[in-house]
Amino acid sequence: MDYYKLVRECLAKKPEAQKQLYEHFSETMLGICYRYTKSLKDAEDVLQEGFVKVFRNLHQFKNEGELGAWVRRIMVNTALNFLKRNRKYQDEMFFTEEYMHPVSTDDPQVHLSSKELADLIRQLPSGYQTIFNLYAVEGYSHIEIGEMLGISDGTSRSQYARARALLASWINKHFSEVKSKSYAGK
């Protein structure tokens, strides 16, 4: 796909180009929004808001990087803003200063499907969920996460460690359940 041409046509307010851009990225971006929220409806709200931002700020895209990464950053920021202003998430988005949690040595093999893994991530408390997504999936550093969420990098580290440990235990549990079912089936 010629992104340069697509962006140019979107800037010319051509509806078919806008639709094409949306269709090209919407599924991937909704997957991102899905991981940050607790329901599909909220995820679609974030997606809609994010794409409106994309189209309104497309003139700021300099064609220097990849369009997908640029759209992805907008989606992540939109999701974070959504979590901050949505009362449903605010209670769980309260980050307390905690002592450094030791990094878990439990490193399970992730045999889950992407949908199952995403659903497990969504079951984490919102604070853990957000930091886990930002660090493990998006690849932000703890310092960057701290700046994005207004917390210290230490808090981000400890929250991530807890989230990781929790998720690892769930994955192990899920794996053992599947294993026992498969034995029972045999």
Added chain:
Amino acid sequence: MQENEFEKQVRHKMDEFRVHPSDPVWLGIREELRRKKRRRLLFIPLFAMLLVAGYFGRNLFLTPDKQAVSTSAIPVSVDTKTAGNTTPGNEAKTKTGIEQKSNDQQGDGISTVKEKELTEKKNDLNINHKKQNVPGEKITSVPGKTIGATGNITTVQHSRRSKTDNNAEKDVTVIVNKRTKINQSKETKPAIDNADAFNTGAEQPKNEPETSLNTDDFEKHTTSPDNNPVSVTFHVPGINLLPDSIVSGKVTGVQLPLLKNPKTFNTPGNWKMGFVLSTGFATRKEKLIDLSIAEEGKSATPNSNYAGQSSGPGNPGRGVLVAQPSAVKAGFAFKAGVMAMKPLSKRFDVSAGIAYSFSSDHIEIGNSISTYVNQIDALAVAYNSNTGNSSKKINYTNKYHFIELPVNVYFNIWPKWKTPLVWNAGVAVSRLISSNVLLYDAALGGIYYRGNEDLNKTQFSVSTGFAFRFGTNRHLQWSMGPQIYLNTTKLFQSAYDKNNHSVYGGLNVQVLFPAGKKHKSNTF
């Protein structure tokens, strides 16, 4: 590097993760993108409304009411007090002024005096002004200094008191120097000219009427035995211009200029300015669409037909299953604007204004699409639950933004009631600012497209309603009642919706204020 291994697995899994969004998401995005455009457009009429309101407000509320200080005779009774000895036989001429302004730039004592009529002779002193009611004419006086070389002196010492003293008495002191006998008819004029030139810096018209006093009478009360200046103070309640320290006499029984047309709220002829707000529901008067499929009379279901010939731009051709357009449900609507009302008589009023009008209606559409059919930018398919051409039903709100210029006539049915019942009727011309309306076309078995191009942008409407008026005897008058608007112009030009007319019904509220200054009393 165990930690990184876990994160890598998660990242890899999540990069593969995709969720298909539902159709309304894209419609919502497009709607949001269009809304921003409309917001920009809304600023234009709002700015225009502000300009119009500001213009009327400036003219009606801020322009000084010159009539209030110009006309009417002022009977003046003057008690005089000589500043020294009095020399009988000396004549003096003077100018008197009721309203004075201090001139800060020229110094504390320099003042501008607006000329007043002084015609009636009731009391001890009668002061006549040959010239009456010359709006804008000013006489400048310098305290302690003779204006003009003739010895004809008008000396006024005053200063403006604070605003809080508005209801206190007003003192105007006129000190008359009576050293020389003056031919009043010849000598007064230069004094005025000099004064005006001093005040305005411009040459005065030669034909300017003279202002003089009847010095024969005046002399009796202002002369002093030794030619010393005589100080005369007009003591006028209600206006406060002079400090008490320079008051040397008092004028009693002085009346301020009477208002020839005192403004009261209910007097016919007085303009009222105000706001109008109306909220209610709007819809389109719907007419069944005359598709050629109706000729076939083979409609399999209540909500679907097989198209024969279509007059629309997207002719689906024979044999295509066509979903009929959605029924239109009423939506929220409101109007807000400014208006001016002029009472013609006790029963009839007329008003005009400018208003912003918003109306909406609801339709049901099917899945969103993005297809160009015969130059139509199709956005959604028509919903058809029976044929299954559309799996989802989406509620869509058509919104219309108009700016309108209404003119109304009001008939007071029972004017003697405490809360009179008023019937009104009016016409309005309105112009579409923006809309997101989706219009139907039979192309591809029934689609909806953005219908802005097919909207009749200029609309004429008629309206009628009843209202109860409250506060008719107070400063603020307001009325409330039901109102109906019907657009006589067809809303659309499209083939399928061309017989639609917009209908609006709601509750109308008007708030009116009397235009111009209100004068509480005329005499003191």
